[in-house]
Amino acid sequence: MEGVDHLAFERNKAQFDVDEMKIVWAGSREDFELSDRISRLVASDPVFRKDDRAALGRKELFKNTLRKAAHAWKRVIELRLSGEFSALEPEAYKLRAFVDQPAFTDLHWGMFVPAIQGQGTDEQQQKWLPLAYRMQIIGCYAQTELGHGSNVQGLETTATFDPKTDEFVIHSPTLTSSKWWPGGLGKVSTHAVVYARLIIDGQDYGVHGFIVQLRSLDDHLPLPGITIGDIGMKFGNAAYNTMDNGVLTFDHVRIPRNQMLMRVSQVTREGKYVHSNVPRQLVYGTMVYVRQKIVADASVALSRAVCIATRYSAVRRQFGSHNGGLETQVIDYKTQQSRLFPLLASAYAFRFVGEWLLWLYTDVTERLKAKDFSTLPEAHACTAGLKSLTTTATADGIEECRKLCGGHGYLCSSGLPELFAVYVPACTYEGDNIVLLLQVARHLVKTVSQLSTGNKPVGTTAYMARLEQLLQYHSDVKKAEDWLKPNVVLEAFEARAARMCVACAQNLSKFSNPEEGFQELAADLVEAAVAHCQLIVVSNVYALSLLHKHLGDFISTGCIDPKQGSLANEQLRNLYSQVRPNAVALVDAYNYTDHYLGSILGRYDGNVYPKLYEEAWKDPLNDSIVPDGFKEYIQPLLKQQLRNARL
Ligand SMILES: CCCCCCCCCC/C=C\CCCC(=O)SCCNC(=O)CCNC(=O)[C@H](O)C(C)(C)COP(=O)(O)OP(=O)(O)OC[C@H]1O[C@@H](n2cnc3c(N)ncnc32)[C@H](O)[C@@H]1OP(=O)(O)O
Numbered sequence: 001m002e003g004v005d006h007l008a009f010e011r012n013k014a015q016f017d018v019d020e021m022k023i024v025w026a027g028s029r030e031d032f033e034l035s036d037r038i039s040r041l042v043a044s045d046p047v048f049r050k051d052d053r054a055a056l057g058r059k060e061l062f063k064n065t066l067r068k069a070a071h072a073w074k075r076v077i078e079l080r081l082s083g084e085f086s087a088l089e090p091e092a093y094k095l096r097a098f099v100d101q102p103a104f105t106d107l108h109w110g111m112f113v114p115a116i117q118g119q120g121t122d123e124q125q126q127k128w129l130p131l132a133y134r135m136q137i138i139g140c141y142a143q144t145e146l147g148h149g150s151n152v153q154g155l156e157t158t159a160t161f162d163p164k165t166d167e168f169v170i171h172s173p174t175l176t177s178s179k180w181w182p183g184g185l186g187k188v189s190t191h192a193v194v195y196a197r198l199i200i201d202g203q204d205y206g207v208h209g210f211i212v213q214l215r216s217l218d219d220h221l222p223l224p225g226i227t228i229g230d231i232g233m234k235f236g237n238a239a240y241n242t243m244d245n246g247v248l249t250f251d252h253v254r255i256p257r258n259q260m261l262m263r264v265s266q267v268t269r270e271g272k273y274v275h276s277n278v279p280r281q282l283v284y285g286t287m288v289y290v291r292q293k294i295v296a297d298a299s300v301a302l303s304r305a306v307c308i309a310t311r312y313s314a315v316r317r318q319f320g321s322h323n324g325g326l327e328t329q330v331i332d333y334k335t336q337q338s339r340l341f342p343l344l345a346s347a348y349a350f351r352f353v354g355e356w357l358l359w360l361y362t363d364v365t366e367r368l369k370a371k372d373f374s375t376l377p378e379a380h381a382c383t384a385g386l387k388s389l390t391t392t393a394t395a396d397g398i399e400e401c402r403k404l405c406g407g408h409g410y411l412c413s414s415g416l417p418e419l420f421a422v423y424v425p426a427c428t429y430e431g432d433n434i435v436l437l438l439q440v441a442r443h444l445v446k447t448v449s450q451l452s453t454g455n456k457p458v459g460t461t462a463y464m465a466r467l468e469q470l471l472q473y474h475s476d477v478k479k480a481e482d483w484l485k486p487n488v489v490l491e492a493f494e495a496r497a498a499r500m501c502v503a504c505a506q507n508l509s510k511f512s513n514p515e516e517g518f519q520e521l522a523a524d525l526v527e528a529a530v531a532h533c534q535l536i537v538v539s540n541v542y543a544l545s546l547l548h549k550h551l552g553d554f555i556s557t558g559c560i561d562p563k564q565g566s567l568a569n570e571q572l573r574n575l576y577s578q579v580r581p582n583a584v585a586l587v588d589a590y591n592y593t594d595h596y597l598g599s600i601l602g603r604y605d606g607n608v609y610p611k612l613y614e615e616a617w618k619d620p621l622n623d624s625i626v627p628d629g630f631k632e633y634i635q636p637l638l639k640q641q642l643r644n645a646r647l
């Protein structure tokens with residue numbers, strides 16, 4: 001029934017103030033009001049419609065994306081959403097988020113602009129940023145090649161300095177050096193920040209960034225020497241196929257010397273290479289920025305899936321009917337709760353860890369401006385590790401939510417297949433998750449090895465300073481409620497991470513060649529890195545479900561015994577019962593519009609069945625009662641069977 005709240009009985013059970021929780025989730029009252037206003041604005045604008053997306057072919061889908069991006073930009077300007085003329089302002093960023101369709105603009109604002117801001121000199125910024133801010137040029141981030149993505153130092157594209165003309169010659173010497181994957185490159189970008197090996201007088205100075213114009217600003221054709229196109233359909237139907245991930249090769253393309261991004265190092269008119277007194281890793285700065293953004297976005301993607309699965313689990317009933325009464329809501333099954341509630345808790349935990357990481361990133365940025373590079377390794381390890389942890393958990397969590405919705409979760413109209421398909425590449429882009437965990441592991445092993453030299457660990461590794469105590473630790477939990485004390489949980493996680501790191505460091509020391517040891521022990525190192533990253537995010541329900549999931553680690557490292565493991569599980573069951581009456585209210589607190597959720601199963605009013613039924617008839621296959629192809633392919637079969645039957 002239209003207008004009836006089928007979930008009202010669930011909402012009435014809530015034991016907390018949902019409106020207050022909406023503010024906690026949004027970050028502040030101001031943020032809440034902004035999100036609320038902009039999400040409604042997007043939902044009510046027909047251009048931003050997305051319920052027809054799954055049925056569009058690639059070309060229509062792509063054109064639809066261009067239309068939405070242009071319309072969004074128009075809205076930003078008309079409504080003066082941002083004080084400044086830039087889509088990096090919070091209002092414009094929210095508009096992009098609620099439009100909910102990946103587009104070239106993400107790479108323009110999310111990587112091209114930050115690359116120039118972070119790696120360009122003041123002069124370069126003054127020249128390029130105003131053009132980029134007004135979208136008079138559109139840029140992408142062209143780093144990955146056909147042959148190399150993770151190994152940035154292995155890139156093959158060359159930028160050779162020509163002192164005669166004061167230019168760089170950008171060239172793709174091999175097939176594997178073709179740029180491959182950059183979003184926005186395939187069909188839209190006029191410019192790119194291209195990462196290439198700097199060659200001066202035959203000497204290779206490693207990978208640096210260059211601003212290269214790719215297409216004419218008049219007719220959009222590629223400039224001479226440039227071959228460019230889209231790399232083809234990707235996983236899922238609509239999903240990330242709204243994006244023109246591209247291929248690009250250079251045949252001796254010339255650019256002026258001043259288009260090398262020169263904040264970190266410079267090439268003089270005479271062809272002299274000058275390295276500023278800053279770590280070379282600042283060339284990787286854009287990746288650190290985006291990894292932090294990706295962590296902040298993980299809670300959004302996971303919370304959408306959890307919202308759909310929670311509401312639907314309260315609507316869906318199976319078994320347990322007595323005397324013709326109602327069947328049991330599937331959310332009341334303990335198995336459903338043990339799969340769903342840890343994800344609900346994770347979404348909240350990731351929301352808060354995202355805020356913390358933003359603080360850490362802002363802090364390191366301020367320090368870098370003051371030429372204090374001391375916290376850079378910690379910022380790299382945290383952004384890399386948390387990017388890996390949160391995207392893996394979110395991608396797995398979305399898929400779990402699909403299963404939690406049974407068969408209907410497999411329908412595109414549930415919103416879950418597309419959410420999964422659009423999200424899952426986050427485990428790969430901006431650094432493959434395993435490669436990033438290995439970076440964390442290097443940081444941890446280094447921290448452990450420096451303890452003996454008296455180096456005091458700081459930041460998220462500060463707990464290692466209490467190594468002796470953590471190596472002696474054994475949990476003193478005696479009853480299930482003991483697991484409710486935050487300190488008890490935290491110590492168990494600290495001891496587990498510390499012991500796993502120390503075990504890795506000890507095993508590494510047995511190798512005469514440390515690099516060989518690192519390769520051999522990589523799987524253990526990744527597990528130690530995960531333990532460390534989980535420690536950063538632990539909080540009650542979330543922590544206990546993780547402890548239950550990784551019980552083997554806790555028992556084998558001697559932090560807790562099997563009895564204490566069972567008590568944690570008992571406490572977890574108690575907590576699920578406490579979450580149960582609040583579950584629907586906890587997902588209402590995300591304040592998502594039905595437009596944004598894009599899911600019939602997750603509708604606010606819970607009116608699932610009539611809407612699912614209605615939606616099925618909208619499928620293009622139902623446009624005709626007898627399908628196209630009947631006469632050619634089905635009828636002859638049927639007739640033949642008739643003939644055979646007569647014989
Ligand atoms: C409207 C606005 C919208 C905004 C939206 C924003 C979001 C946009 C999302 C868009 C969606 C998708 C975009 C996807 C884009 C991409 O994928 S771009 C390509 C990304 N590529 C990668 O991430 C490659 C991964 N590889 C690497 O990062 C490095 O190669 C790797 C770190 C793995 C290794 O680098 P090496 O140079 O070989 O380093 P090592 O020898 O291992 O280490 C040397 C030391 O450097 C330290 N290090 C490494 N990285 C960093 C860093 N980033 N910062 C600081 N320090 C770093 C490392 O710890 C070593 O230190 P040590 O010597 O031990 O002290």
Ligand SMILES: Cc1cc2nc3c(=O)[nH]c(=O)nc-3n(C[C@H](O)[C@H](O)[C@H](O)COP(=O)(O)OP(=O)(O)OC[C@H]3O[C@@H](n4cnc5c(N)ncnc54)[C@H](O)[C@@H]3O)c2cc1C
Pocket residue numbers: 107141142143144147148149150151180181182183240245425428429430431432433434435438522
């Ligand atoms: C949707 C999407 C959008 C993208 N957008 C952009 C973009 O805008 N710009 C851009 O430049 N790039 C972009 N990329 C490229 C992306 O950054 C790379 O794909 C990513 O960094 C992974 O690199 P790879 O593809 O080389 O993976 P590989 O490194 O080839 O990974 C293959 C396997 O090898 C394993 N592996 C690799 N190295 C190691 C190691 N040292 N130890 C152990 N295991 C290892 C990995 O874990 C993985 O299992 C995008 C990719 C995708 C999927």
